[in-house]
Amino acid sequence: MSGTLFVVATPIGNLEDLSPRARQTLDTVDLIAAEDTRHTGRLLSHFGLKTPLFALHDHNEEQAVDALLAKLNAGSNVALVSDAGTPLISDPGYRLLAAAHAHKVRVVPVAGPSAATAALSVAGLPTHRYCFEGFLPPKQVSRRARLAELASEPRSLVFYESVHRIRDCLADLVTAFGADRNAFIGRELTKMHEQCVQAPLAGLLHMVDIGEIVAKGEFVIIASGTSSAVTTSINAEPLLVELAAHLPPKVAAKIAARVTGGKPNELYAHLLELNKARED
Numbered sequence: 224m225s226g227t228l229f230v231v232a233t234p235i236g237n238l239e240d241l242s243p244r245a246r247q248t249l250d251t252v253d254l255i256a257a258e259d260t261r262h263t264g265r266l267l268s269h270f271g272l273k274t275p276l277f278a279l280h281d282h283n284e285e286q287a288v289d290a291l292l293a294k295l296n297a298g299s300n301v302a303l304v305s306d307a308g309t310p311l312i313s314d315p316g317y318r319l320l321a322a323a324h325a326h327k328v329r330v331v332p333v334a335g336p337s338a339a340t341a342a343l344s345v346a347g348l349p350t351h352r353y354c355f356e357g358f359l360p361p362k363q364v365s366r367r368a369r370l371a372e373l374a375s376e377p378r379s380l381v382f383y384e385s386v387h388r389i390r391d392c393l394a395d396l397v398t399a400f401g402a403d404r405n406a407f408i409g410r411e412l413t414k415m416h417e418q419c420v421q422a423p424l425a426g427l428l429h430m431v432d433i434g435e436i437v438a439k440g441e442f443v444i445i446a447s448g449t450s451s452a453v454t455t456s457i458n459a460e461p462l463l464v465e466l467a468a469h470l471p472p473k474v475a476a477k478i479a480a481r482v483t484g485g486k487p488n489e490l491y492a493h494l495l496e497l498n499k500a501r502e503d
């Protein structure tokens with residue numbers, strides 16, 4: 224009989240967020256597959272646990288999966304953890320889980336923290352439907368193209384962002400979604416310097432520029448989805464493109480906004496993105 228693969232969420236900052244069940248699972252499995260064995264080693268020693276660790280990260284996943292499957296098939300119980308939060312949520316583990324299902328290994332989630340759900344829970348933005356977008360492309364051209372694709376998404380959008388790109392990312396969000404789109408930044412969630420701020424995108428950018436939102440640590444950005452009025456305007460893309468073929472972009476955006484009830488600045492930004500994507 225094969226062993227069980229437990230997928231265990233670990234804290235995203237505050238170590239008290241490790242659930243008793245997660246702790247017990249990490250204590251009793253035969254092996255813990257960890258993204259970074261040194262990092263997880265520190266978590267284990269904090270809780271006085273001595274379970275053996277096995278490295279499983281993006282660069283060795285293929286070979287590591289074979290070794291872990293062999294152990295599971297031989298009856299060992301294995302826990303999968305990442306450095307922080309829930310494995311597979313912008314973290315390694317996909318291949319292992321796919322292989323476990325293919326080999327009929329029992330998989331068990333040990334649910335717990337994730338930066339995305341922590342942020343959604345306090346953002347004060349619509350959460351009945353949302354899209355997890357994870358990390359945007361690091362290069363500006365690709366990032367802008369991705370955001371242009373998402374500009375008409377009606378669901379709230381959840382992004383992970385690194386400290387190095389937080390300002391550029393917000394600036395691109397303002398361009399793509401418009402200055403007034405309501406949004407949220409969760410910084411250093413569950414940690415000592417936690418910040419949770421909801422404001423229009425341009426306001427968040429300004430707060431980063433003046434240091435009110437400190438550009439240090441880890442960030443989740445949530446942008447609310449486009450409103451129904453904007454949906455109407457973005458759906459008017461063919462009209463916008465047709466008008467822009469004959470008129471200056473600002474005039475095209477203004478007329479398209481008048482016809483569809485959309486916002487001229489958002490349509491103008493959308494048009495610039497379309498032109499840029501075409502040039503790229």
Ligand code: SAM
Nearest residue numbers: 235308309312337338383384411412441442443
């Ligand atoms: N698997 C993790 C989860 O469930 O949230 C996410 C791992 S991903 C590699 C790391 C990113 O998650 C960070 O760059 C940041 O965007 C976000 N993140 C993780 N911890 C965070 C925290 N305490 N506060 C805000 N964002 C955090």
